[in-house]
Amino acid sequence: MTQIGEVALWIALLLSLWGAGLGFAGGRKGRGDWVLSAERSLYAVFGLLVVSCAAIISSFLRGEYQYRYVAGYSNRDLSLFYKITGLWAGQTGSLVFWAALLALFSAVAVLQNRRRNREFMPYVVGTLSTVIAFFLVVIITASNPFQLMEFVPADGRGLNPQLQNYWMTIHPPTLYLGFTAFTIPFAFAVSALLSGRLDTRWITTTRRWTLTAWFFLTNGIIFGMMWAYVELGWGGYWFWDPVENASLLPWLTGTAYLHSVMIQEKRGMLKMWNVLLILGTFLLSIFATFLTRSGLIESVHSFAQNLTISYIFLGFLTVLVIVSAVLVWWRRASFAPESRLESAVSREAAFLLNNLVFVAAMLSVLWGTIFPLVSEGFTGQTITLGPPFFNRVNLPLGLLLLALLGVGPVIAWRKATARNIRRNFALPVSIGVVTGVVLWIVGARNTYALLTFALGAFVMATIVIEFWKGTRARARIEGEGVAPAFIHLVGRNRRRYGGYLVHAGLVVTFMGFAGSAWDVEKQVAMSPGESLEMKSPFGHTYTLTYQAMSSYPATNMTKVVATVNVARNGERVGVLAPEKRSYKQREEVVSEVGIRRAWNEDLYLILAGVDDINAVVQGRNPRPIATFRVLINPLVPWIWTGGLIMSIGTLIALWPGAEPKNPAIVKQRVRVAKPSEAAEPELVEA
Structure with missing residues (x-):
């Protein structure tokens, strides 16, 4: 099976090169038969990459430790679930998985457009095939998953303990889905530049692809935050780590693009800006992949250092930047706007400012991320910019x-x-x-947190009012109840009201971030029977009583578990059991935290240390002194709730909308709308 998988990689590379050549040549020469052959090659490449992925998973399940990749990320004691997810556990397999996802999306895009947008497809297929070919070159030459060991070990090294977590099994695939989905609008943008068709058609064609990419990238970032929160054991969810930042960069420009394309669709403005944004989003996705796999910047998320891959990715990224710049410059005359910005107090101006802020945030994060490389190159010393820099900016x-x-x-x-x-x-x-004043009166003094809640209340009010005005108008026109009117309102304009819901989710997430202003933390050493009291910012008191310590073997590890009773205002509410886990093959010890969740805060308990842990493991001392780090993290659950709301809003916006069929509604729209206030009247969206 593994031999078949390796052969499939080579054939896929040849076919992707074939597709790239015929796609571009067919577009240039107007040869439909060549383009059709290129499109069919993408289907074949996808099938071949599925075979390669299946071969890698098979080698994990069969314990074929003669392969370096399997030996490095699996062992006999590893559970079936983590053996399957071994496909993307390391650099080598994750590149194959990335290429397979890209081939899947490419095949779907070709299938969708087999009878439409034919003028775009030659260059779209050529671009997609070129990107796939690049990844296959990297895989075959520098990161082959079927590379054999010099000898066959009796057992593998096992999976990194920090990756043996549910959120980490879904975090990388979700990010990859986001990164690879952004390749489709990138390919259409390249095709628009090459063909000179730079109206809004390529934007409307790829709207759902962009939303899909944003959906997956947003969820991938949230899942990564969840993993960091429950697995790394430091009490937080975002540390401005280089690889965290790398995933944020394309999210920032992709979000800016989703807003700015509305200006082009509505007013015919920002044509060049939109092209630059989608090109930049794809380039930042490749940069994120380069940063994760190069190991040039130290990160808890990155794969092992591989300078060969670093050079290949850097070369490809350089070529992409140059080609993109040349294409934009070549077509610069085609970007003339159809209208001008008439006032600084308008939706166009607000969206433009929104875009500038997103790009400014991206540049600040990019600079802080690559600064260690810049400082080392110019001074010979590696200087890292930590969270204070990123937060301040x-x-x-x-x-x-x-x-x-x-x-x-x-x-x-x-x-x-x-x-x-x-x-x-x-x-x-x-x-x-009023929200800001009330919070000030009750004692909130952190400036950023206070402003976050005041602005959040302002935004939520605008969203609620917009929903209410539209629902009330529809109910009056159609004679419906409030609930049916609300459902039909959203169904008639899913893109707009799904967007409002995304905004609401982002507000809730921002408020969750602001809760960190009131974090409470203590670290204490306790003997069994001793207690610790923690005062919550919300007024109640937690009492944590250390009961005992136990040790027992588990699959692939030995666990040392502390039992801690938790009482709230004197009433027992549960037990927390933070752990120290010692993994056999890797000889590593990691912490597993205990978390008691409430709607407004988390009680977060870390087993920081154990006196004479070996005696505990051997059963000689079941009541050792233990050091606990205790945190109360206000509003952290709001972050995950906000992420869920954003996901629901995006899915609503993605769902195909229906045009209103009731003539009365159409007439009402025409009667109410005014040229200078087209979006203002409450009946417009009825």
Whole structure:
């Protein structure tokens, strides 16, 4: 099976090169038969890469330790679940998995457009085949999953203990789905540049692809935060780690693109900007892959250092940047806007400012991420910019973005009148101010947290009002109840109201981030029977009583578990059991935290140390002194809730919308809408 998998890689490489050549040549010469052959080669490449993935999984399941990749990431004691996920546990397998996902999306894109958008498809197929060919070259020449060992070990080294976690098994595939899905709009943008068709058609064709990529990338980032929170045992979810930052970079530009394309669709503006954004998003996805696999910057997330892969990725990234710049410059005359910015107080201006802030945040994160390489290159010393730098720069930008969430969707196109501003913002601004004042009165003094909640209340008010106005208008026109009117309202304009829901989820997530301003932390050594009291920012008191320590063997590891009773205001509410796990093959000890979750906070318990842990393991001392690190993390559950809301909103926006069929609604739209305030009247979206 593994031999078949390796042969499949070579054939896939040849076919992807064939598809790239025929795609570009067919587009240039107008040869439909060549283009058809290139499209069919993509189907074959996908099938071959599925065979290669199956071969890798088979080698894990069969324990074929003669292969270096299997020996490095599996052993006899590893559970079946983690053997299957071994496909993407390491650099080698993850590249094959990446290529397979890209081939899957490429095949789907070709299938979708087999009878439409034919003028784009030659260059789309050529671009997609070229990217797949690049990954296959990397796999075959520098990271072959079927490379044999010099000898056959009796057992493998096993999977990194920190990867033996549910969230880490779904975090990488979800990120890869996001990265690879962004390749489709990138390919259409390249095709638009090569063919000169730079109207909005390539944007509307790839709208759902962009939303799909954003959906997966957003969830991938959230899943990674969950993994860091429960597995790394430091009490947080984001540390501005280089690989964390690498996944954030394309998310920032991709989000900016999703907003700016609306200006081009509505007003014919920002044509070059949109092309640059989608090209940049794809380039940052490749950069993220390069950063994760090069090992040039130290990270808890990165794979082992491989300078050969570093050079290949860097060379490919350089070529992409040069080709993209040349294409944009070549077509610069085609980007003339169809209209101009008429006022700084308009939706166009708000979206443009939104884009500038997103790009500024991306540049700041990019600079902070690559600064160690820059400092080493110029001074010979590696200087790392830590969380203080990123927080100092990005917190103000985040607050500005939060404010724009409430302004952009409701302010009028072209030029907002005083009436428009009063009507849409008087109540939301009042709610935001009242929220800030109330929080100040009850004792909230952290400036950033206070502003986050005030701005969050402002944004949520604008969203609720928009939903209410549309629901009320539809209920009045159709004679429906509130609930059916609400459902039909969202169904008639899923893109808009799904977007509002995404904004609401982002507000909830921002508030979850702001909760860190009131974190409480203590570290204490206790003997069995001793207790510790922790005062929550919400007024109640936790009492943690250390009961005992136990040790027992488990699959692939030995566990040392502390039993800690938890009481809230004197009433027993549960037991936490933080652990130390010693893994046999890797001879590593890792911590597993205990978390008691509530709707507004997490009680987070880390077993930081154990006196004479060997005596505990050997059963000679079941009541050792233990050191615990205890944290109360306010509003962390809101982060995960906000992520769920964003996912639901994106799925609503992705679902195909239906045009209204009731003539009364169409007439009502025409009657109410005004040129200067087209988005203002409450009946517009009825």
